[in-house]
């Protein structure tokens with residue numbers, strides 16, 4: 001079960017664990033390259049091509065995400081999608097716009113760029129992977 005105090009971290013990790021934006025690929029990732037990956041990720045997730053991610057589209061995407069080779073079960077996929085929406089839907093219209101998605105990605109990046117040098121280095125990526133492992137097991141992410 002995702003516990004309340006770990007939910008944001010879990011949701012952020014889940015975003016990073018998408019196939020196009022894998023946690024493993026975060027080594028030496030810069031904000032610019034991460035944003036470029038988000039562009040293709042957003043397009044792939046927007047299945048009806050209306051320029052917004054609905055909760056259903058998010059759920060569909062999350063359900064296909066692999067975290068260390070394992071997909072989340074349906075219950076966790078729904079929860080993570082709901083958390084991503086809750087965190088990212090700034091204007092509360094029930095869908096994620098590109099701008100909202102970009103802003104969420106910025107928050108994700110900042111969460112992992114622990115020394116704030118604009119890059120997620122190998123050590124920071126390793127920490128992200130450890131958190132992703134916690135999500136894949138359905139458990140809590142490591143505490144700070």
Ligand SMILES: [Ca+2]
Pocket residue numbers: 046047048049050051052053054057
């Ligand atoms: Ca859409």
Ligand SMILES: [Ca+2]
Pocket residue numbers: 088089090091092093094095096097100
């Ligand atoms: Ca919105």
